[in-house]
Amino acid sequence: MNDQAPGLALAGVSKRFGATRALIAAHLSLRPGEIHTLLGENGSGKSTLVKILGGVHSPDTGSVTLDGVPVNSRSPREAIGLGIAVVFQEVLTAASQSVLENVWLGSDGTFRRRLGRSRQRAIAQDVLSKISGGIPLDLPAGQLSLSQRQSVCIARALVRKPRVLILDESTASLDVESRDLLFVELRRLKAEGTAILFISHRMDEVEEISDRVTVLRSGRSVSTVERSDLSVGRLISDMTGSSGHDETRRKPHDPGDVILQVSGVRLSPASAPMDFELRAGEVVGLAGLEGHGQDQFIKRLAGLSAGSGSVVRLLPEGGRELTERNGDALGVAYLPRERRGESLFESMSIRENFALPTLRKDRRGGLLDSHKTARRFEAFARSLSIRFGASQDAISTLSGGNQQKVLLARWLATDPKVLLLNDPTRGVDIGTKREIYAILNRLSAQGMSIVVLSSEVDELVDLVDRVLVFRDQEVFAQIPHSGLSTDSIVAAYFGQKSEVHT
Amino acid sequence: MNRVLTLFQRWPFAFALLLALVLLVLNLIVSPSFLSPARLPGTLATLAPFVLVGFASTPSILAGGIDISVGPLATFINCLFVAILIPAGLGDWHLAAPIILAVAAGAGAVNGILVAVVRLHPVVATTGMLFLLVGLSLSIAQNPVAAPDNWTEVFAGGVGIVPGALLTVGVAGLIWFALRRTAFVSNLLATGDSDVSAYGSGVNIKSIRILAYTLGGLFAGIAGIALTALVQSSQSSLASTYALLGLAAAVLGGTSLAGGRGGLLGALFGAVAIYLLQQLLTASGVAPSLIQFAYGAVLVTGVVLGATLLAPRMKRNPS
Numbered sequence: 162m163n164d165q166a167p168g169l170a171l172a173g174v175s176k177r178f179g180a181t182r183a184l185i186a187a188h189l190s191l192r193p194g195e196i197h198t199l200l201g202e203n204g205s206g207k208s209t210l211v212k213i214l215g216g217v218h219s220p221d222t223g224s225v226t227l228d229g230v231p232v233n234s235r236s237p238r239e240a241i242g243l244g245i246a247v248v249f250q251e252v253l254t255a256a257s258q259s260v261l262e263n264v265w266l267g268s269d270g271t272f273r274r275r276l277g278r279s280r281q282r283a284i285a286q287d288v289l290s291k292i293s294g295g296i297p298l299d300l301p302a303g304q305l306s307l308s309q310r311q312s313v314c315i316a317r318a319l320v321r322k323p324r325v326l327i328l329d330e331s332t333a334s335l336d337v338e339s340r341d342l343l344f345v346e347l348r349r350l351k352a353e354g355t356a357i358l359f360i361s362h363r364m365d366e367v368e369e370i371s372d373r374v375t376v377l378r379s380g381r382s383v384s385t386v387e388r389s390d391l392s393v394g395r396l397i398s399d400m401t402g403s404s405g406h407d408e409t410r411r412k413p414h415d416p417g418d419v420i421l422q423v424s425g426v427r428l429s430p431a432s433a434p435m436d437f438e439l440r441a442g443e444v445v446g447l448a449g450l451e452g453h454g455q456d457q458f459i460k461r462l463a464g465l466s467a468g469s470g471s472v473v474r475l476l477p478e479g480g481r482e483l484t485e486r487n488g489d490a491l492g493v494a495y496l497p498r499e500r501r502g503e504s505l506f507e508s509m510s511i512r513e514n515f516a517l518p519t520l521r522k523d524r525r526g527g528l529l530d531s532h533k534t535a536r537r538f539e540a541f542a543r544s545l546s547i548r549f550g551a552s553q554d555a556i557s558t559l560s561g562g563n564q565q566k567v568l569l570a571r572w573l574a575t576d577p578k579v580l581l582l583n584d585p586t587r588g589v590d591i592g593t594k595r596e597i598y599a600i601l602n603r604l605s606a607q608g609m610s611i612v613v614l615s616s617e618v619d620e621l622v623d624l625v626d627r628v629l630v631f632r633d634q635e636v637f638a639q640i641p642h643s644g645l646s647t648d649s650i651v652a653a654y655f656g657q658k659s660e661v662h663t
Numbered sequence: 664m665n666r667v668l669t670l671f672q673r674w675p676f677a678f679a680l681l682l683a684l685v686l687l688v689l690n691l692i693v694s695p696s697f698l699s700p701a702r703l704p705g706t707l708a709t710l711a712p713f714v715l716v717g718f719a720s721t722p723s724i725l726a727g728g729i730d731i732s733v734g735p736l737a738t739f740i741n742c743l744f745v746a747i748l749i750p751a752g753l754g755d756w757h758l759a760a761p762i763i764l765a766v767a768a769g770a771g772a773v774n775g776i777l778v779a780v781v782r783l784h785p786v787v788a789t790t791g792m793l794f795l796l797v798g799l800s801l802s803i804a805q806n807p808v809a810a811p812d813n814w815t816e817v818f819a820g821g822v823g824i825v826p827g828a829l830l831t832v833g834v835a836g837l838i839w840f841a842l843r844r845t846a847f848v849s850n851l852l853a854t855g856d857s858d859v860s861a862y863g864s865g866v867n868i869k870s871i872r873i874l875a876y877t878l879g880g881l882f883a884g885i886a887g888i889a890l891t892a893l894v895q896s897s898q899s900s901l902a903s904t905y906a907l908l909g910l911a912a913a914v915l916g917g918t919s920l921a922g923g924r925g926g927l928l929g930a931l932f933g934a935v936a937i938y939l940l941q942q943l944l945t946a947s948g949v950a951p952s953l954i955q956f957a958y959g960a961v962l963v964t965g966v967v968l969g970a971t972l973l974a975p976r977m978k979r980n981p982s
Binding site: 238262271317 | 847860861863866
């Protein structure tokens, strides 16, 4: 042994994915016998940190040590071998395998079973009854509820008797009873000396169970707070770093008539029905932690998903229900979130990517006139200041920001009245971001209604007239322009309502 | 009705088993001597290569991939043995059997490495292997070469009162049964069901995949022996016959092409059903050209039934 403190320590860990710096010199110390919470908003680097500890990613620089011994796991298997068990954010079960198989999945060698079948049954039974009140071991995992499947994943980590247990948002899919049982078990493990890293976006849970809390912001570890100094207000301001943001917020225009009417929409069967009105010239932001319903909501607005309630486009001649067809005559255009998976045709040219939904405008005598397409594209390229070589070049020759502008042009070409943008500045450089903000401002001044889903809080503060914050598949808070600040939005992410808006 | 459905969901091969039983009865009606002791060893010997090629197709499908080269691998083994090993004086069983099985498992392992390490799509990798093996078989033995007396004859006849075909199929079955008692089959099914879950839980999915294809190759090697036993000559032209029959048997037997569900019993009953269908059609005087049509119809029906009616209802993830 050496002089380092026992437990798991990350020192100066950085990780980069392409242009994105997910972690920047992050520090964390996790002692045996403590429950340490990792807190941060979207994209703060929590999941990257967990994946480094779990052997999925390896850090670019910096060191990870367990009891002073370097940890260089290159696969989850190696991490598990070192006594680090991770319950990943995704609920990872093999649906057609039994609960028993799922609990012991990965514990055995390729051929050799570490324990006899009857021992495995007994242990699985015991662990599952502790954390979920018992799940039939022979049922296929696919027939369980989400909460039960999550319990199976947690049991998979627990049966390995890890020295370090990492729970990445594992309580998000647990029902209340299972969560309470899990907390009892976590306290017992802590008393036995297990080091537990806990990630949750529920402040009540964080307050209830944490011995210490480390806050991550934009890939940096900004503070570590002892239980005695814990305050929700402090944690939220650490997460937002609210001191230094330049106020460049826009002046709202006077909104026009209601253009899109949402009534009685439920994002999950259990959530309350919601109503929403979008007026002409308005810019509305949608926010929330990953997976809290904002994504479903914008897709519902786009007519891409069906469900209870109605989304009606109000036209002078009356209301019309939206169709699945993007950018049709109803004038609602949707820009999806994943450029590569949902929007781009990577082997096609810039011009083809631009023109695909609007090719009918370029017909002459039933045939395509490529000069017409080129002229239309030039016009948009000028107004959006798209930088490109020739419009016949492959779209892949452009930077992420310019690709996004081409896609924006694609949907603007459909002449929409309502523009729905799903995280439009994701992976876009800062200069282009500013340009996109300016474009959106100009469009809304011309009377276009814009709904922006964004995972960047600053962006929402700068860009929109009001923000809907989603939590547990419902609108948790509506923050008007006067109440917009990074703190008020992030507080709402974590279920706290500030006094400004009630 | 619900209980019947539950039964089908619990046992994915139930449809193939039922179909095989019905076809067996029909065969007995058309030709009452179908199961007579005199005909039985011959019948089983014809059946064995079907079953074994079905076995050979199964592990890679369970792992979430596919191997379309197992049929040609069986005929390649047949040509290798008859046209190379026997003339070279390596025809004795204690020399030839290890060589054959090692070559076959090696071909499977190459498929596995191409899929798991080089990350080729399984269809691409194993189609390449298919053409390679067909080409090799043709260059070894373009025209059928008769095999002189050799040890494989046992597997077409009988050992005492035991039909020899039961030995080849039985050995493959035993290997699988033994593997089921290790963690391998659990790891294999989990990898095919959800490779992300298996990887995240610490399963070495690369070696599991390679081993799955290797095991398929080994079974194809045994199929090559059973085929040689039956035809007693090199038959490179049979490659195309067996190429897809193995897959058909596995799929008809309820093994899910999505991976993670099924097993060797499915391939067994699937192969038996296909064989009995062929026998029935031949015995009742249907034109040979229609037989393939009938295969297709049965296969499509079986897969549609398996995929829609009989697959267990999984709760979908909300995401």
